[in-house]
Amino acid sequence: xxxxxxxxxxxxxxxxxxxxxxxxxxxxxxxxxxxxxxxxxxxxxxxxxxxxxxxxxxxxxxxxxxxxxxxxxxxxxxxxxxxxxxxxxxxxxxxxxxxxxxxxxxxxxxxxxxxxxxxxxxxxxxxxxxxxxxxxxxxxxxxxxxxxxxxxxxxxxxxxxxxxxxxxxxxxxxxxxxxxxxxxxxxxxxxxxxxxxxxxxxxxxxxxxxxxxxxxxxxxxxxxxxxxxxxxxxxxxxxxxxxxxxxxxxxxxxxxxxxxxxxxxxxxxxxxxxxxxxxxxxxxxxxxxxxxxxxxxxxxxxxxxxxxxxxxxxxxxxxxxxxxxxxxxxxxxxxxxxxxxxxxxxxxxxxxxxxxxxxxxxxxxxxxxxxxxxxxxxxxxxxxxxxxxxxxxxxxxxxxxxxxxxxxxxxxxxxxxxxxxxxxxxxxxxxxxxxxxxxxxxxxxxxxxxxxxxxxxxxxxxxxxxxx
DNA sequence: CTATGGCACGGATT
DNA sequence: AATCCGTGCCATAG
Numbered sequence: 001x002x003x004x005x006x007x008x009x010x011x012x013x014x015x016x017x018x019x020x021x022x023x024x025x026x027x028x029x030x031x032x033x034x035x036x037x038x039x040x041x042x043x044x045x046x047x048x049x050x051x052x053x054x055x056x057x058x059x060x061x062x063x064x065x066x067x068x069x070x071x072x073x074x075x076x077x078x079x080x081x082x083x084x085x086x087x088x089x090x091x092x093x094x095x096x097x098x099x100x101x102x103x104x105x106x107x108x109x110x111x112x113x114x115x116x117x118x119x120x121x122x123x124x125x126x127x128x129x130x131x132x133x134x135x136x137x138x139x140x141x142x143x144x145x146x147x148x149x150x151x152x153x154x155x156x157x158x159x160x161x162x163x164x165x166x167x168x169x170x171x172x173x174x175x176x177x178x179x180x181x182x183x184x185x186x187x188x189x190x191x192x193x194x195x196x197x198x199x200x201x202x203x204x205x206x207x208x209x210x211x212x213x214x215x216x217x218x219x220x221x222x223x224x225x226x227x228x229x230x231x232x233x234x235x236x237x238x239x240x241x242x243x244x245x246x247x248x249x250x251x252x253x254x255x256x257x258x259x260x261x262x263x264x265x266x267x268x269x270x271x272x273x274x275x276x277x278x279x280x281x282x283x284x285x286x287x288x289x290x291x292x293x294x295x296x297x298x299x300x301x302x303x304x305x306x307x308x309x310x311x312x313x314x315x316x317x318x319x320x321x322x323x324x325x326x327x328x329x330x331x332x333x334x335x336x337x338x339x340x341x342x343x344x345x346x347x348x349x350x351x352x353x354x355x356x357x358x359x360x361x362x363x364x365x366x367x368x369x370x371x372x373x374x375x376x377x378x379x380x381x382x383x384x385x386x387x388x389x390x391x392x393x394x395x396x397x398x399x400x401x402x403x404x405x406x407x408x409x410x411x412x413x414x415x416x417x418x419x420x421x422x423x424x425x426x427x428x429x430x431x432x433x434x435x436x437x438x439x440x441x442x443x444x445x446x447x448x449x450x451x452x453x454x455x456x457x458x459x460x461x462x463x464x465x466x467x468x
Numbered sequence: 469c470t471a472t473g474g475c476a477c478g479g480a481t482t
Numbered sequence: 483a484a485t486c487c488g489t490g491c492c493a494t495a496g
Contacts, residue, residue: 370482385482409481409487429471445489450472460472462496 019335024342025386028275032296035336039301044322044329046304047297053083080289080351081281084340115181116140121274122176122400127169134159134169138182146181146252147189177399181252187215193248206232206240218244274394276347276403278358289358289396291347293340301336303329345377346387354406358395362415370407413442414452421453427461 026034039045052059116139127135137159143149152170156163173182179196180189190211197203209230210218217226218241226241227234277292303326311322350373356364370388374381391403405411420436421428428436430449437444444452453460 369480371480381482389482407481431471447472447489447491448487451488454473462471 016331016335016338019331020338020342021383021386023335023339024383025389027390027392028294028296030390031339035297035301038332042325042329042332044304044307044325045332046302046307048300048302049298052300053085080278080291080348080355082291082293082344082348082351084293084295084344115146115178116142118400119173119176119181122394123172126172131165131169134161134166135173138166138170138173142182145250146178147186148182148184152184178249178252180249183252186250187211189252190244190248190250197247204236204240204243206230206236207243210237210240210244274400275391276343277394278351278396280359280396289351289355291351293343293347295340301333303333342379342383342387346373346384349373349377350406357406357412362411363419365406365408365412365415367409367412368407369409410452413437413444414456416440416442417449417452418456418458421458421464427464429461 023031023034039047120135120139123135124132138148138155141148141150141155148155148170152163152166156166159166170182170184174180174189174192175196180192183189183192191208194203194207194211210226214226214229217223217229221241223234223237223241227237230237275294277294279290279292281287281290307322307326307329311319311326314322350368351358353368354366357366370384371381374384377384388403388407392400393403393406394400417433417437420433430446430453433449433453434444434446437449450460458464
C-alpha cells in the first residue's frame, strides 16, 4: 500500500486524487456534512477544538477571522489577500444559527426557509450579536410573499424589546436582497425598493406619492381618479404607475423581477449561502481585496496521536484494522488540505483578474475560461471545473452570486446591453442594438441580442415604451 | 416588409 | 462524452 508520513502537497495516490476531486466540488455546507460523517465513522480522526488559522497556523483567540492573515502586507498591493477562515455554516434546513423548522411540508415552505437563511446571511455582518435572535425571529415570521404579517408592535411585546430596536433590525432586512423583504405591508416594501432604486436611476417624481396615497386606486388601475386625488396630470400618474409596475415587486419573495403573473423562480440556480466572501480591506478603494474562504468547521482536523500510539501497543490481530482507519484519516486530512490549497490559489488568481468586475459591476467582467485558468495554475481543467462548481461568492456589495459567473462569457455584454437600452431615448430594434454594441467593441449577431434581451427580461422594442 | 421568437446545428467548453 | 452557447434559417405576428 502507500506510506503514511509525507508532507508533500501533490497527490501521490489514485485514492487521494479521487477523493480530493470529489471534495473539491462540494459546497461549504456539504463539506461540513462530509467531515462530520467521517469524524463519526473514523475514530482515528480528531477535531482539535482550539482554533487555529488554517492558513498561517496561528492561534485564533475567539476571533473567527485570523488577525494576521487579514492584515495587509502592503496597503497598495494589487494582489488580493486570500485566507481561509472558519465560519458558521447552515447545513441544509437544519442546524446553524437560525432555528429551522423540521422537514418542510411542501416546496413553498422550503422556499421560504431558504429565503430567510439567505437574508440572514447577508445581514449577519451588520448585526449586533444581541440583535441576532431578533432578526432570526422576524425572518421566520415571514409569509410566503416575503412580507411580515404580524404587526411589529405585537412582535415587540412578545419579544420584550422596544419597537425602535425591532424597527432597526427590520430596516436592515428590508435593504437586503430581495429588496423590501420583511416589510409590514406591500406599500412599505415598494417604498423601500423605490428608495434603493433612486440611488441608481431616475425615478418618476410622483411614484412615491402614488404608493403612499393611492395604492388601492393603483391596483384597480383607476388612473383618472388617482390623478384627481393627487392633483397631478394623468400623464404623469400613468408614467409613475408604469414605472412601478415594471421595476418594483410588491411581493419580495417572488423574486421574478419584471414580469408579474407567472412567478418564474429565475431560471438557473439561486444560491443563498456563500462559500467565499470577498470584501474590501478597510474602505480604501484601491486597497487589496480580502477573500475569505469559508471553512465549515472550527478547530483543526488531524489524525489522533493517541490512536497512532495505540497501534504500537495492540497485538498483531487488531493492527490491520486499526491501520486501515489511520490511513483513511490521514488521507482525509490531506484531501481537505489539498482542497483548501486549490481553492485558495484559484481565488487568488480569479480575484486578481476580475478585480474590476468585483468592485465596479458586470460591465467589467473579463471573459475568462476555466481552461485558461487551468493553464495558468498548471492544474487539470477538470480540477478548476470542480472547484468552481456549486460554489457561491459574496461580493463587497453584499450580492451573492455563483462562482461560475466569473467565467460567464456573455455577462459583460449583457450588462452593456442593459445599459444601452436603459439610456435609449426611443426603443431600438435588436438590429440597431447590434450596431450600438459593435460601437463599443462587442460583436454579436442579431439573434444573440434577442437572446440576451430575453435573459435580462427586457421586452421587445415594440412593447417597451411606445410613447415618451 | 420588418422585427422577433422557435428550432436546430456546430463548435467551444467543461 | 456531455453540455452549453452563439448563430442561421424560417415561420409568424404586427
